[in-house]
Amino acid sequence: MKSILILYYSRGGHTARISRHIMQAINAQQHHCEMMDITEASKEGIEWDKWDAVVVGACVLYGTYDKSVFAFCEQHQQQLTEKAVSFFSVNVVARKPEKRLLENNKYMQKFIRLSAWKPQDIKIIAGKVDYPSWGWLDSLMIRLIMKITDGPTDPTAVIDYTDWDDVAAYGEHIIRLTDKA
Numbered sequence: 245m246k247s248i249l250i251l252y253y254s255r256g257g258h259t260a261r262i263s264r265h266i267m268q269a270i271n272a273q274q275h276h277c278e279m280m281d282i283t284e285a286s287k288e289g290i291e292w293d294k295w296d297a298v299v300v301g302a303c304v305l306y307g308t309y310d311k312s313v314f315a316f317c318e319q320h321q322q323q324l325t326e327k328a329v330s331f332f333s334v335n336v337v338a339r340k341p342e343k344r345l346l347e348n349n350k351y352m353q354k355f356i357r358l359s360a361w362k363p364q365d366i367k368i369i370a371g372k373v374d375y376p377s378w379g380w381l382d383s384l385m386i387r388l389i390m391k392i393t394d395g396p397t398d399p400t401a402v403i404d405y406t407d408w409d410d411v412a413a414y415g416e417h418i419i420r421l422t423d424k425a
């Protein structure tokens with residue numbers, strides 16, 4: 245039985261939901277998986293030796309990631325480099341399948357460029373548009389970006405672009421990652 249920890253940053257809850265789905269897929273295979281908010285992990289610390297693999301996930305907000313994600317990766321650069329670790333990015337640009345490839349996704353390229361820790365294994369996951377839950381300014385800004393990129397602009401739109409079967413398959417991929425550890 246392998247032990248896997250998912251560390252995530254989620255602003256609106258969707259990245260947390262994706263993390264839970266990965267966790268459930270891993271636990272369904274009789275492995276042990278837990279998830280923890282990056283902010284909580286930064287405060288409480290991590291027992292690195294306990295985990296065979298670690299997953300770090302974060303949502304994209306205005307073209308980048310919350311600074312707590314970069315700070316965490318810098319602080320724990322050594323542990324992350326020594327372990328089997330995968331990084332996943334959640335963004336709505338990835339609603340277009342070709343944007344789930346590293347060469348076409350500027351947010352994943354940006355993470356690799358700016359992060360002190362350079363992930364060896366990555367996954368790009370399409371997130372959720374939820375205008376009614378976002379503040380009016382955020383909603384307006386994203387609708388403007390969507391207008392330019394042919395996305396939904398209806399202010400009442402709630403669209404989940406996540407391919408949940410693919411998220412579960414990613415969980416199984418993480419189990420295989422522990423074999424290399």
Ligand SMILES: Cc1cc2nc3c(=O)[nH]c(=O)nc-3n(C[C@H](O)[C@H](O)[C@H](O)COP(=O)(O)O)c2cc1C
Nearest residue numbers: 254255256257258259303306307335336337371372
């Ligand atoms: C304020 C804000 C800014 C966002 N900026 C981007 C962006 O620049 N590019 C993008 O592809 N998605 C962007 N998104 C979409 C989020 O990445 C997507 O909604 C994701 O599912 C949010 O995850 P969360 O619920 O865990 O915060 C943005 C969302 C919000 C609320």
